[in-house]
Amino acid sequence: MPTDPVALLARARHALAADHPGVNGRVRVVSARYTAAVFSVHGPDGPMALKLHADPAAYAGEALAYALLADAAPVALLHAEGEASQSLLLEYLPDPADWSGPAAPVLLTEGVAAVHTASLRLADHATEAMAGFSLGALHSAPAPVWLADPGAFAEVLAAHLDAYGPHLVPLGHLDLKPEHLRRRADGRVVLLDVESVRPDVTGLIDLVTLPAVLRQAGHEVSAERVLGLYLDATTARGARWTGDTLKEALRAYAAATGLESLHGLDR
Known part of the structure; x- marks a missing residue:
């Protein structure tokens, strides 16, 4: 995964163009590691999260996890996946859970x-x-x-x-x-x-x-x-x-x- 912010944004734009047509709003880097990067993307229906993987196996594993858990566990919603760019378009959840309560x-x-x-x-x-x-x-x-x-x-x-x-x-x-x-x-x-x-x-x-x-x-x-x-x-x-x-x-x-x-x- 690129370390340069400009190169990261270019990679995100390429993934959107290749696998997620219609999602072309403002893109911002949320987190970046050498294995994966996460971006916020302003799509036609509001903000979404774009996750890019550097490793095909990690991409396939995460896609499988979301597919298995989508209707059975409280996980972020998967809007789309892009095999060519090894990307996932996910529900954007910027707000942390409140840990202060007894529940x-x-x-x-x-x-x-x-x-x-x-x-x-x-x-x-x-x-x-x-x-x-x-x-x-x-x-x-x-x-x-x-x-x-x-x-x-x-x-x-x-x-x-x-x-x-x-x-x-x-x-x-x-x-x-x-x-x-x-x-x-x-x-x-x-x-x-x-x-x-x-x-x-x-x-x-x-x-x-x-x-x-x-x-x-x-x-x-x-x-x-x-x-x-x-x-x-x-x-x-x-x-x-x-x-x-x-x-x-x-x-x-x-x-x-x-x-x-x-x-x-x-x-």
Whole structure:
């Protein structure tokens, strides 16, 4: 991705012309990294966000994430995607969520739970397309080579099978941080930066991350409370976890991945 602001704007203009005809208003750089850049664009129906990727795989992963989550989890709306320019035209959400109220931990946990359970609410054609990543398929497939303990990962998948059944696609691995929680004009809270959603691992790392993210946002929430919030949120969306089975899955996940701490969630 270009580092020069003029070159960045030229790249954005090229993407709009190539893949998003009719969107040609004022463009402003919002953020830029060597892997991706985000711009605000004033289109015919108001402001939108344009995201450009430098890596084709990252672009494809984010496009897939938005396609899977669009109707099933609180994420930014995808207006259009451009394969030629590796670009996404998204809902523009400049307003951060309000972390000051007592409802913030619940809202964040419910957003994460909605992502984790999203594939329970997919349309039939999407379920068929993702069948190779379902828990049933993953449980009988070779474990990812990067795992420290494949046997422990089999325990994680078995626990998820008990909690969700064989058809769940275990979406997760979000890039959770306070600035990635935004709000719409109607006050609804939305998760940003979903390109890290992966359909070949479980989302337990997001649960492990939740206590730290909440502390960063000024909420000292106990591990027991976080676990309870997650149990309530996933149960409301079709899961059959208990406190004990979720803790067992977390311990197996730590063993499988070499994770050093569960921040008290397994006690």
